[in-house]
Amino acid sequence: MISIMSHWRDIFEGAPTRTVAQGACLFRREDPVRTMYLVRSGSIALERPLRDGTALTLHVATGGMALAEASVFATTYHCDAVARSEAEVAFLPRATFRRALRACPDAALSLIETHAHEVQAQRARIEILRLRRVSDRLEAWLDLHGAPAPGEWIRVADQIGVSPPALYRELARRRS
Amino acid sequence: MISIMSHWRDIFEGAPTRTVAQGACLFRREDPVRTMYLVRSGSIALERPLRDGTALTLHVATGGMALAEASVFATTYHCDAVARSEAEVAFLPRATFRRALRACPDAALSLIETHAHEVQAQRARIEILRLRRVSDRLEAWLDLHGAPAPGEWIRVADQIGVSPPALYRELARRRS
DNA sequence: CGTTCTCTATGATCTCTATCATGTCGCATT
DNA sequence: AATGCGACATGATAGAGATCATAGAGAACG
Numbered sequence: 344m345i346s347i348m349s350h351w352r353d354i355f356e357g358a359p360t361r362t363v364a365q366g367a368c369l370f371r372r373e374d375p376v377r378t379m380y381l382v383r384s385g386s387i388a389l390e391r392p393l394r395d396g397t398a399l400t401l402h403v404a405t406g407g408m409a410l411a412e413a414s415v416f417a418t419t420y421h422c423d424a425v426a427r428s429e430a431e432v433a434f435l436p437r438a439t440f441r442r443a444l445r446a447c448p449d450a451a452l453s454l455i456e457t458h459a460h461e462v463q464a465q466r467a468r469i470e471i472l473r474l475r476r477v478s479d480r481l482e483a484w485l486d487l488h489g490a491p492a493p494g495e496w497i498r499v500a501d502q503i504g505v506s507p508p509a510l511y512r513e514l515a516r517r518r519s
Numbered sequence: 520m521i522s523i524m525s526h527w528r529d530i531f532e533g534a535p536t537r538t539v540a541q542g543a544c545l546f547r548r549e550d551p552v553r554t555m556y557l558v559r560s561g562s563i564a565l566e567r568p569l570r571d572g573t574a575l576t577l578h579v580a581t582g583g584m585a586l587a588e589a590s591v592f593a594t595t596y597h598c599d600a601v602a603r604s605e606a607e608v609a610f611l612p613r614a615t616f617r618r619a620l621r622a623c624p625d626a627a628l629s630l631i632e633t634h635a636h637e638v639q640a641q642r643a644r645i646e647i648l649r650l651r652r653v654s655d656r657l658e659a660w661l662d663l664h665g666a667p668a669p670g671e672w673i674r675v676a677d678q679i680g681v682s683p684p685a686l687y688r689e690l691a692r693r694r695s
Numbered sequence: 696c697g698t699t700c701t702c703t704a705t706g707a708t709c710t711c712t713a714t715c716a717t718g719t720c721g722c723a724t725t
Numbered sequence: 726a727a728t729g730c731g732a733c734a735t736g737a738t739a740g741a742g743a744t745c746a747t748a749g750a751g752a753a754c755g
Contacts (some may be wrong), residue, residue: 391643393662397655401642413635421639433663444628448621455620455627458634459589465641466577467567472648473680475743476711479573486569497732504649506713511734651713653742673702687704687744696755703750710743720733725726 351454352407352429354443355381358433363387369410369424369432376417379440385430391422403427412458415441472504477513480505527630528583530619531557534609539563545586545608546598549682552593555616561606567598579673588634591617626675653689656681 348354360383362497363369369380369387380387382404389402389411401422404410414420415437444451446482467487480503492498524530536559539545545556545563550559556563558580565578577598580586590596591613620627643663650656656679667675676686 360728380672389642391663393659395658395662399643399646399659399663401639401646411695413636416632441628444631445624448624449629451624451627451631452617452620455634456589457593458638459591460633462634462637463562463577463589463639465638465645469641469644469648470575470577472645482571483569483575486571487567487575496734501570508714508735509712511732512712514735651741670702682743684702684705684744687702688742691704696743698754700753701751704748705748708743708745709733711741713738713740715735718734721727721731723730 348443348447349449349453351409351450351457352381354440354447354450355433355435360433360437363426365426365429365431367426369426370420371423372421373419375419376414376491377387378434379415379437380424381410381435382406382410383431383433385434387430388425388427396425412505422501442460446477450481468502477503477505477509478516481510481513502514524619524623525625525629527585527620527626527633528557530610530616531611532628534611536607536609539602539606539608541602541605543602545602546596547599548597549595551595552590553612553613554610555591556600557609557611558584558586559607559609562603563606563608564601564603566601574599584679644678644686647690653679654682654692657686657689666688 358381363385370378372392384406385403387410388400390398390400392398404455410424410432411420411422413516444454471483471487473482474483481499484499484503496510496514497507500507503510532642534557548568560582563579563586564576565580566574566576568574586600586608587596587598619629637686647656647659647663650659657675658676660679672686672690675685677682679686
């Protein structure tokens with residue numbers, strides 16, 4: 344059963360699932376890590392509370408995404424996991440997950456691949472966010488991703504860290 | 520020899536090295552991938568040229584870092600690798616590297632760990648860069664990393680995407 | 696001991712973008 | 726048809742930070 348796996352997600356095949364109500368907490372910062380989670384449906388946010396009372400939303404995992412991949416190795420979680428919407432998550436003892444990765448090179452390689460693409464995409468995003476002007480950010484984003492589907496512009500604005508009005512103004516500027 | 524490896528970096532042990540002169544190019548976008556590189560010394564930048572003539576610097580790899588980790592799986596490179604300073608790089612056929620990862624679960628797991636930490640750190644960086652005010656960015660950075668060593672503030676300014684004057688002004692504001 | 700470098704620091708100006716306000720359009724729901 | 730919602734669009738204003746300029750403090754070096 345283990346030997347035929349080719350993708351790390353298959354490790355969760357047959358794993359039990361749990362439902363998390365909107366706003367509920369799956370784990371908290373500094374809880375000991377014993378379990379790996381895979382989001383099946385809904386969305387779960389990783390939040391890092393700051394001293395000033397606000398919180399950084401480090402990630403929002405949705406269907407098919409693993410949660411807190413660094414926790415494969417950490418002894419405790421470094422942020423809170425809060426359901427943004429009602430969510431279903433598959434869970435597995437961490438030792439089981441780790442054993443599967445060791446036993447199945449294909450699964451391990453696929454996880455490496457997933458991470459590598461993530462790293463690459465994030466690096467690009469970081470560099471775009473470091474640009475000062477809206478026009479530069481949009482230019483870079485379009486160059487990397489191509490034109491978005493209609494109805495997606497507002498998501499682009501979010502991705503490149505720009506207010507929707509600023510983006511639409513820049514788009515208008517480009518048309519003339 | 521393969522069986523005693525515990526870290527992916529060990530795969531490059533005994534690999535031949537090459538010297539890259541400052542400004543020289545190790546590979547270019549769309550070159551076919553056949554080789555994996557590990558930077559031994561100096562620094563190599565991954566640059567993605569844009570249509571408007573500028574270039575995004577996606578990453579600057581220095582001693583001990585792998586270059587273009589996504590290339591383990593890609594058929595062609597997606598950016599240029601240019602030496603920022605004279606650099607020494609170890610190189611290995613990609614097939615050899617991949618074979619070693621398959622043969623040695625510890626090496627594969629260590630690569631997963633390296634990537635996972637990178638992903639985590641980058642996510643935090645992205646969220647900091649999405650904050651609008653210097654004070655918020657600094658606050659978040661300090662909360663995650665703690666106070667930097669003296670002489671490092673200017674590097675913080677770079678990391679959080681803020682000009683040095685703006686950072687020093689914010690620091691002055693906090694002292695009063 | 697002077698030179699040169701980098702980091703730290705602060706002032707003045709000017710550009711850019713967030714924000715607020717307002718309005719249109721298309722689409723789904725009722 | 727009426728209602729509501731989300732994306733698209735643009736004007737006016739105020740505020741924040743980039744940029745340019747300038748300068749002191751400390752380390753490295755011959």
